[in-house]
Amino acid sequence: MEHKTDLLQGTLDLLILKAVALGQNHGLGISRRVAQITQNAFDVKPGSLFPALHRLEERGWLASSWGESETNRRAKYYRITKSGQRQLEAEVRAWQRTALAIGRAIESTSS
Amino acid sequence: MRGIAWLKNLWGGRKLDKDLDDELRGYVEQLSDEYRARGYGPEAALRAARIEAGAIEPVKEQVRDARSGARMETLWQDVRFGGRLLWRSPSFALAAIVSLALGIGANSAVFGLLNALRLRSLPVPSAQELAEIRLDGPRCCRHTGRNKQVSLPLWNLIRTQQQAFAELFAFADTRVNLAPQGEVRYVEGLFVSGNFFQVLGVPAALGRAIGPEDDRQGCGAGSAVISHALWQREFGGTADILSRSIPTRTGQIPIIGVMPAGFFGVEVGRRFDVALPLCASGFGRPDHWWLAVMGRLKPGWTDDQADAHLAAIGPELLRATTPPNYGAEQAKQFATLRFSVHAAHNGVSPLRSRYEDPLLLLLAIAGLVLLTACANVASLFLVRATARESELALRVALGASRLRIIRQLLVEGALIAIAGATAGLVLARLAADGVMALLSTPTDPIVLDVGADWRVLAFQTSIVGLTTVAFALAPALRATRRAQIAAGGRATASRERVAMRELLVAAQVALSVVLVSAAMLFLVTFRNLASLDAGFRTTDVLVANVFMNDERYPPETRSAVQRELTSRLAGIPGVDGAAHGSTPPLSGSNWDTVVRVMTPQGEIKAETNRNQISADYFRVLQTPFLAGRDFSERDTPSSPKVAVINETFARKVFGDAMSLGRRFTDGADDFEVVGIVGNSKQHALREDFRPIVYTAASQVAQPGLTVRFVLRSRIDMGPTMDSVRRAVAEFDPTAGMRFATLDGLATDSLQRERLMASLSGFFGIIAIVLAAVGVYGVVSYTAASRRREIGIRLALGARGAHVVRAVLGRLALVVGAGLVCGLVLAMPANAAARSLLYGVDPREPWLMALIAVVIAGSGLLAAAVPAHRALRTDPVIALRTE
Numbered sequence: 001m002e003h004k005t006d007l008l009q010g011t012l013d014l015l016i017l018k019a020v021a022l023g024q025n026h027g028l029g030i031s032r033r034v035a036q037i038t039q040n041a042f043d044v045k046p047g048s049l050f051p052a053l054h055r056l057e058e059r060g061w062l063a064s065s066w067g068e069s070e071t072n073r074r075a076k077y078y079r080i081t082k083s084g085q086r087q088l089e090a091e092v093r094a095w096q097r098t099a100l101a102i103g104r105a106i107e108s109t110s111s
Numbered sequence: 112m113r114g115i116a117w118l119k120n121l122w123g124g125r126k127l128d129k130d131l132d133d134e135l136r137g138y139v140e141q142l143s144d145e146y147r148a149r150g151y152g153p154e155a156a157l158r159a160a161r162i163e164a165g166a167i168e169p170v171k172e173q174v175r176d177a178r179s180g181a182r183m184e185t186l187w188q189d190v191r192f193g194g195r196l197l198w199r200s201p202s203f204a205l206a207a208i209v210s211l212a213l214g215i216g217a218n219s220a221v222f223g224l225l226n227a228l229r230l231r232s233l234p235v236p237s238a239q240e241l242a243e244i245r246l247d248g249p250r251c252c253r254h255t256g257r258n259k260q261v262s263l264p265l266w267n268l269i270r271t272q273q274q275a276f277a278e279l280f281a282f283a284d285t286r287v288n289l290a291p292q293g294e295v296r297y298v299e300g301l302f303v304s305g306n307f308f309q310v311l312g313v314p315a316a317l318g319r320a321i322g323p324e325d326d327r328q329g330c331g332a333g334s335a336v337i338s339h340a341l342w343q344r345e346f347g348g349t350a351d352i353l354s355r356s357i358p359t360r361t362g363q364i365p366i367i368g369v370m371p372a373g374f375f376g377v378e379v380g381r382r383f384d385v386a387l388p389l390c391a392s393g394f395g396r397p398d399h400w401w402l403a404v405m406g407r408l409k410p411g412w413t414d415d416q417a418d419a420h421l422a423a424i425g426p427e428l429l430r431a432t433t434p435p436n437y438g439a440e441q442a443k444q445f446a447t448l449r450f451s452v453h454a455a456h457n458g459v460s461p462l463r464s465r466y467e468d469p470l471l472l473l474l475a476i477a478g479l480v481l482l483t484a485c486a487n488v489a490s491l492f493l494v495r496a497t498a499r500e501s502e503l504a505l506r507v508a509l510g511a512s513r514l515r516i517i518r519q520l521l522v523e524g525a526l527i528a529i530a531g532a533t534a535g536l537v538l539a540r541l542a543a544d545g546v547m548a549l550l551s552t553p554t555d556p557i558v559l560d561v562g563a564d565w566r567v568l569a570f571q572t573s574i575v576g577l578t579t580v581a582f583a584l585a586p587a588l589r590a591t592r593r594a595q596i597a598a599g600g601r602a603t604a605s606r607e608r609v610a611m612r613e614l615l616v617a618a619q620v621a622l623s624v625v626l627v628s629a630a631m632l633f634l635v636t637f638r639n640l641a642s643l644d645a646g647f648r649t650t651d652v653l654v655a656n657v658f659m660n661d662e663r664y665p666p667e668t669r670s671a672v673q674r675e676l677t678s679r680l681a682g683i684p685g686v687d688g689a690a691h692g693s694t695p696p697l698s699g700s701n702w703d704t705v706v707r708v709m710t711p712q713g714e715i716k717a718e719t720n721r722n723q724i725s726a727d728y729f730r731v732l733q734t735p736f737l738a739g740r741d742f743s744e745r746d747t748p749s750s751p752k753v754a755v756i757n758e759t760f761a762r763k764v765f766g767d768a769m770s771l772g773r774r775f776t777d778g779a780d781d782f783e784v785v786g787i788v789g790n791s792k793q794h795a796l797r798e799d800f801r802p803i804v805y806t807a808a809s810q811v812a813q814p815g816l817t818v819r820f821v822l823r824s825r826i827d828m829g830p831t832m833d834s835v836r837r838a839v840a841e842f843d844p845t846a847g848m849r850f851a852t853l854d855g856l857a858t859d860s861l862q863r864e865r866l867m868a869s870l871s872g873f874f875g876i877i878a879i880v881l882a883a884v885g886v887y888g889v890v891s892y893t894a895a896s897r898r899r900e901i902g903i904r905l906a907l908g909a910r911g912a913h914v915v916r917a918v919l920g921r922l923a924l925v926v927g928a929g930l931v932c933g934l935v936l937a938m939p940a941n942a943a944a945r946s947l948l949y950g951v952d953p954r955e956p957w958l959m960a961l962i963a964v965v966i967a968g969s970g971l972l973a974a975a976v977p978a979h980r981a982l983r984t985d986p987v988i989a990l991r992t993e
Contacts, residue, residue: 026137026138027137027138028138028141046165047165047169047173050131050134050170050174051173051176054131054178058178069137069144071141075134076133
């Protein structure tokens with residue numbers, strides 16, 4: 001149970017970092033971009049999005065500033081920091097290893 | 112980085128909250144912008160955005176929880192919120208705080224005393240190394256007492272022969288008379304071996320401590336080290352104290368040093384004022400038992416190893432120091448004595464054996480008081496939780512988690528508990544001082560350091576924690592569960608909640624039965640002891656000890672001197688009679704001896720008390736003569752020895768209440784019984800009557816001139832005391848004097864009983880008051896919640912009695928159940944206190960009945976007010992309010 005939660009949280013962090021790495025954005029924009037890059041596989045609701053954003057910011061992987069949205073609304077923009085970039089790379093590598101390992105495992109079971 | 116974020120969260124909480132609000136509002140607005148772009152109208156867009164975003168408040172809560180330091184932040188919020196709420200309901204807060212302050216104060220006071228008496232280490236370096244050597248065995252051959260264990264020759268042998276201790280020292284307590292003549296002024300004194308201060312590791316604050324060089328044979332009056340307190344009190348803290356000396360009746364003793372203020376010696380509960388080297392005592396006889404021995408164990412030695420070692424070498428040491436004047440029988444008994452070693456990191460104290468059990472019992476009693484107080488506060492919290500039901504329901508509906516609300520309620524509880532504990536600490540300090548004043552007597556001052564240390568603080572903290580859980584957790588759990596239900600619909604009055612309060616009231620009643628029964632038993636014990644027939648009348652008797660210097664009077668004149676002084680004192684106006692005795696009753700001294708009696712079956716030995724008295728002694732004390740005669744002038748050293756015995760001696764030893772003319776011997780002289788008197792107590796009021804033989808002081812050829820007078824006075828004690836003082840000074844200007852009243856001695860001998868009676872009585876009253884408040888609360892609540900029903904019944908013509916029965920019927924059941932439980936609990940509790948009681952059966956039926964009546968009565972009284980209020984309910988108003 002514990003592991004599953006960790007994995008999901010880790011996945012969410014990875015997706016958010018990836019989305020922000022593509023360019024700074026506000027909360028709604030980040031959630032839309034996650035949907036876009038996962039081809040609508042993930043729809044991040046505010047209840048998961050905002051706690052994750054704040055957590056990542058507190059870790060120092062994201063930085064924020066206030067700006068104006070496309071529709072002239074005051075919005076909080078997040079951008080990735082250097083350590084966030086490194087964290088993203090580390091998580092991507094870890095994820096690839098996991099995916100590879102799990103892929104192999106699945107293949108060996110089916111053969 | 113993380114630490115800074117944490118701090119920022121903690122202190123910048125408010126700004127972060129506003130940012131979060133803005134951010135989330137922005138999110139919803141942007142979402143609505145998207146809908147507008149898709150062609151929605153402004154309002155429809157906003158509505159659609161809100162639906163998509165879902166509830167925003169829980170999101171905020173989640174973000175706050177995600178931030179580190181969130182807990183601290185919300186805790187601080189809870190504290191502020193709780194503080195505000197309590198401030199706004201001062202009567203609730205006050206009732207709760209006062210209840211707890213009483214409970215916590217009582218516990219802390221008793222614990223503080225126990226801690227000071229039993230747990231606290233001596234204020235010397237490496238106190239854990241200290242151990243004490245004692246000599247246990249038959250009382251036969253030694254006059255032992257407080258710290259009186261070994262003789263000087265025995266001490267010298269122990270010191271040189273033992274291997275277990277790195278260093279050993281000896282000490283003995285004594286009193287030092289600061290008045291060169293006239294009425295004596297005693298201060299607490301201490302004879303110490305030369306290394307006493309060195310081994311304890313306590314240097315003098317001024318000058319030097321007594322060292323080995325001061326403790327040598329032939330040191331005369333010796334040199335003195337005084338306490339800081341005496342320096343301030345007697346010498347005004349003068350700087351030239353080292354050139355001053357202590358004036359005594361035998362000469363001046365130079366002062367060589369002043370000890371630091373916190374050093375009281377090694378006996379807990381006492382402080383010495385003057386310390387003198389052992390050599391200054393002049394006590395060197397092998398049958399004089401006056402020294403206590405302590406020391407530091409060698410590294411690696413345990414108390415048990417040292418104990419075994421001392422036990423092994425003991426017989427040899429005893430054989431070498433057997434007093435030469437002992438007969439064969441005594442010497443045999445003496446050889447059976449055994450040395451033992453006991454840990455002494457916390458010093459020594461005879462107070463321990465006297466007060467440890469009473470204090471433990473009082474701690475248990477105080478614990479029950481605290482439980483009662485907790486039940487009360489829990490009851491208050493329940494009422495409050497009911498009143499706040501809608502508020503809590505609203506918070507649940509807005510998305511607050513149950514845990515969060517429970518925490519909020521617990522924080523409120525903790526605030527109350529901390530406030531109660533703080534007030535309790537102040538109370539405890541006052542109470543502990545009061546108890547010490549209660550225990551101290553002029554001749555026996557008790558000074559304990561009851562200040563807070565880590566143990567007291569740990570005790571306090573755990574009490575606060577436990578009480579918080581005890582009184583706040585259950586109501587919190589219940590309130591939040593109800594709030595969750597209520598969040599769904601409208602709350603309804605609950606039978607269940609009343610049941611919980613009733614349970615608390617029953618528990619309070621049960622606890623107060625236990626407490627009140629303990630109080631009653633101790634009160635009865637005290638009354639029994641204070642009013643019992645001790646065999647003498649204590650009122651109007653002055654005890655005057657007169658110390659004359661034997662060397663001023665040639666031995667053959669001393670008898671005449673005693674007689675002359677006695678008749679002068681008897682002639683004082685207002686004095687109805689004067690006599691003297693070697694051990695007046697309750698004076699603290701006791702002469703145990705063994706006499707031999709010839710019976711038809713052969714010689715038997717009898718243990719008995721002995722008292723050497725003058726004529727008129729019985730008349731002054733008003734001890735009745737059952738047969739025979741008093742001593743008189745015809746009983747002289749050269750006439751046949753005569754004795755008066757008490758009834759117990761007659762019955763136990765001679766087996767016959769009328770044993771005039773029978774004879775016994777004390778080993779030196781043969782005595783003929785010429786009188787029989789009623790029984791009287793000698794050492795303590797609590798003791799059973801023991802056999803006593805009285806012999807005539809007038810038959811002793813060369814008596815000592817320390818004379819203990821008893822005088823019966825017709826007038827006030829004050830003027831009589833002045834007259835005696837003048838008469839003695841006229842007779843011998845160098846004589847010392849000390850006064851007490853027999854009433855005073857009797858009172859002082861009942862300190863322990865008085866302590867138990869007054870404290871347990873006080874606790875019992877608190878318990879009754881708390882239980883009454885509980886009853887009042889539950890009845891008010893029931894009456895209020897059934898107001899509508901009562902209104903209807905009154906409107907339909909119900910009689911007042913029926914309404915009262917409706918309100919009180921259940922209460923009677925609750926109180927009754929509490930009484931029964933309490934009586935059942937009280938039985939084993941009271942039996943545990945049996946050894947502290949006197950002349951009362953712990954299960955005394957009339958006492959238990961009285962307690963039940965008192966508690967039921969006070970409960971009824973507490974219920975009467977709200978019940979009466981319910982009767983006056985105006986049906987119209989009652990029906991409208993719903």
